[in-house]
Amino acid sequence: MRVVIAEDLFLLRDGLIRMLEAHGFEVAAAVDTGAGLLAAVDEHRPDVAVVDVRLPPTFTDEGLRAALEARRRVPGLPVLVLSQYVEQIYARELLADGSGGVGYLLKDRVFDSAQFAEALRRVAGGGTAMDPEVISRLLASNADDSDLGGLSPREREVMELMAEGRSNAAIAQRMVITERAVAKHTSSIFTKLGLQPSDDDNRRVLAVLAYLGR
């Protein structure tokens, strides 16, 4: 699987390259600016791009803008955005086109390299990977929502994991229940929130995120 990395700090860029190669990814290019990312995406057509939000020359949200632009130029290009902090507003911009293949994670998540590699594979496969902190903030700002109040604690837990982008199998493993139980919870969640039921992992994640991001 071929990856393009855009990260301006040498230490982190180097670390990312080493870690991804250790997990069997092929790093096609590693650049340090937003413009560089666009050029590298054009040249290498990677399976997925890993982009830091803050890049030179502005050191603001240059990376995010570049990632969105790259997805505009190469529709469906999977992009995993990394940041020192997560903001709902940026998560919504990434999810806005509703086509999946996006990830938005705190840089801390790199610490667990196996999980990070799994998230990256998920994004490359057209799925989503939302940081648990984004999800918990989305949930907190919807805490007074009466529909959410109708969910059981177990269902809420399932929904959080689902919103992060995990498959039924991953949720089952994480919660130590059967996959069939997870499927029951998810269909109940969809009914309670009035969402279209779906078997496609990615569709249901986007539905939940759209619900939370209203």
Place this chain on the structure above:
Amino acid sequence: MTGDTAAPGKAIAPRQRGSWIGAGWLGSVHGLAFVGLALAEAGLILALTLELSFAIFVYPLLLVPPTLLAVRRLASVVRRLSGEWCGVPIPEPYRPYREPGPRAGTWQRFGEASGQLITEPATWRDLLWMTLDPLLIWLLPAIPVTVVGWGLFGVLMPAYWNPIVQAGGNNWYAFIHVTNWLTALLSVPLGLAFIALGLWLAPYFLRWYGQAARSMLAPTKQVALEQQVAHLSETRAEVVDTGAAEIRRIERDLHDGAQARLVAMGMTLSAAEQVIDDNPAAARALLVEARDSSAKALTELRDLVRGIHPPVLADRGIGEAVRALAMDSRRKIQVTNELPGRPAAPVESAAYFAVSELLANVSKHAGASHVWIDMRYERGMLRIDVGDDGQGGADPSQGTGLRGIERRLSAFDGILALSSPPGGPTVATLELPCELSSPRTSSF
């Protein structure tokens, strides 16, 4: 001082209340009130003259300071009325006046009071004003009143021309010699014309009067500068204080938080290094612990950074940052952003933290179901309204939070206004003078 946003030397147009006729009547009534004021002023000047004339008996002198203070109060009434009635606001020119201590003796108090009043240049300007003002009032605000009165006399002529002529009066109304019904009736339209003229003139004369009053009663350039310097040194001291307190807080947070965690992490790693050969399982557990420590340190640093300068604010500016703030709130907040550009970074930061504090207040007290934020740029000011439909009754003198916001804003000559009648709605408005830069155009 901070509340005075009108630029000096620039008059605000007289208030438009309905038609010019309404404004004229109001102006005439105000003119009449100024005539009453002229009497009070003349009375005070007379009192002062008498007190000084009888100074030879010593005791009348004791009345001079209270009289001068009365002069000051009356001058302040003129200043206020000039703003409210004539559309020419006049700031107070006085240095702070210290009331003499109650325990001091009579003459000591007299000395302290008169010393302060005599060395205050505004006292002398007030006195000069007060001697001239009765005349000025007759020249300006009273003239339209007289014209209106003269018009009324003409309009009512049919009612009393006969008795006047009977009594042998040689009754001229303007250029009409009123001797019979025809001429009496002719004076009605002429009277109406006079009334119209008087009403039309009234607002202009009031405005001119206000401008004359300002030339005498406003602070002189030097006093205005002194006041500005006092305001600046006060706000500068506050800025330095809050800046220093902020740095101390950051230092403490780093010391107790991230720094301590990094130390712990180093110790855990060295412990892992010691046991790695003999007990790989224990070493692995220690490494996991070290990783958790580093994650916690990162979380703490992130929270700290958010408190210093939120990243969205730096990335996207005040509009998006406030929107992000609203998104993170538990309630639905309606955000309207009509800013055409971005203010300078320090202004943005002050505005952001003020809005954040106001929102915290709303969630603490208001019991509101609907909260809205409205951002716009008007007349060189960044204006942000934070409103809620809660129970209202917020008192700015109560909350230290509101006082803190005011302090932060005052460093930029900004102000915070709060309207919170019991029963709501509450609207807090902050205004910061600033310039906007054009929105950043992305390279993509």
